[in-house]
Amino acid sequence: MANIGGFFKNVVSEMRKVSWPKRKELTRYTIIVLATVVVMAVFFAVVDLGISELFRWYLEL
Structure with a gap:
């Protein structure tokens, strides 16, 4: 149990050293x-739509 207590003591010590962002930065x-x-969701949706249309076109041949 001493190891667990020491672990949490070290966690608290390290958390005090953290530089937290200000509200404006956050x-x-x-x-x-x-x-x-x-932007990435829209990009991948367009790419997916394009690939789907290519497969539909290819399968109709």
């Missing part, structure tokens, strides 16, 4: 991540 990073996810 908001900016969150917007960037969400925008990137939306």
